[in-house]
Amino acid sequence: MKYFFATLIVALLTLNTSYSQESKRITRSFSMDDALIVRELGAVIVPKNDLLIVEVILGNHEKENSDIQKDDHVLMANGKKVNSIKELRAQYEHANVGEEFKVGLKRGENLMIAKFIKKSEEELNKEGSRGGMVMRMEKKEGEEVLPALGLVVGTKNKSAVVISTLPSVSNNFKSFEPKQGDILVSINGKSVSSAEEFSSEYTELHEGDKVTIVVSRDGKELKEIFSKPKPMGRMIMKQ
Numbered sequence: 668m669k670y671f672f673a674t675l676i677v678a679l680l681t682l683n684t685s686y687s688q689e690s691k692r693i694t695r696s697f698s699m700d701d702a703l704i705v706r707e708l709g710a711v712i713v714p715k716n717d718l719l720i721v722e723v724i725l726g727n728h729e730k731e732n733s734d735i736q737k738d739d740h741v742l743m744a745n746g747k748k749v750n751s752i753k754e755l756r757a758q759y760e761h762a763n764v765g766e767e768f769k770v771g772l773k774r775g776e777n778l779m780i781a782k783f784i785k786k787s788e789e790e791l792n793k794e795g796s797r798g799g800m801v802m803r804m805e806k807k808e809g810e811e812v813l814p815a816l817g818l819v820v821g822t823k824n825k826s827a828v829v830i831s832t833l834p835s836v837s838n839n840f841k842s843f844e845p846k847q848g849d850i851l852v853s854i855n856g857k858s859v860s861s862a863e864e865f866s867s868e869y870t871e872l873h874e875g876d877k878v879t880i881v882v883s884r885d886g887k888e889l890k891e892i893f894s895k896p897k898p899m900g901r902m903i904m905k906q
Contacts, residue, residue, distance in 0.1 A: 703756050706791045707768075707783040708735050714752055721772075735772060735781040742778075743771030753834045760835075811866035815896045818845060820862040827851040827865040829882075839893045843882075850883040874898065 671677025702722070703712045719741040725787035727819060743749060745768060751824040762768050762785045770781045793902045810830060810905045811820045821828050829849040836845060851865050852858065855878065859865040 740773040783814040811862040822861040825860045827859045827862050840891045843889045852883050855879050
């Protein structure tokens with residue numbers, strides 16, 4: 668069971684020189700495990716019937732007339748076949764800012780490619796302030812959501828415990844993958860006894876800093892060492 672969800676709040680602007688601008692707010696909710704939001708295209712992609720389908724096209728008039736449409740079937744990303752949201756997200760997140768990103772699509776019997784330039788979080792957030800797409804991730808009281816780390820952490824019996832994991836967890840944990848119920852013993856040698864302590868220690872680190880996390884599972888300790896990933900600025904925390 669997942670304890671969080673993403674809410675997309677989108678303003679669609681009707682542009683016409685003879686009329687004043689009017690905006691319409693549309694709210695949709697998607698599980699972060701089961702959706703990829705490609706803000707450059709204003710597209711939300713979800714798994715459906717074992718396929719990756721464009722569920723929603725959002726944004727301004729220009730985006731609505733782009734090369735991607737609702738119900739398109741996503742086949743490839745940057746020349747690589749993708750069969751899951753996890754694979755598609757990995758291709759998108761690993762793409763370099765400023766480079767062209769290509770999405771292979773099937774629409775009916777036709778094959779096509781939608782292209783866009785990967786933008787920085789600063790550029791995307793600036794566009795969002797002008798009527799683009801904003802994503803907020805909500806959380807339960809007492810839980811800490813760490814999107815780039817890939818963990819949702821809670822407190823139980825004076826311990827920091829893994830509540831659930833996000834797809835990004837596999838980007839950091841290579842020797843093992845955290846599971847629900849795992850106890851987070853320490854981070855960079857400092858013991859933690861609550862979700863808040865764990866989150867505080869983690870967020871104080873800078874991007875690229877060495878991170879050492881020790882996890883206890885069934886009485887055994889597991890250790891992972893990695894560099895702190897870039898924050899996922901697409902997610903705006905709202906309590």
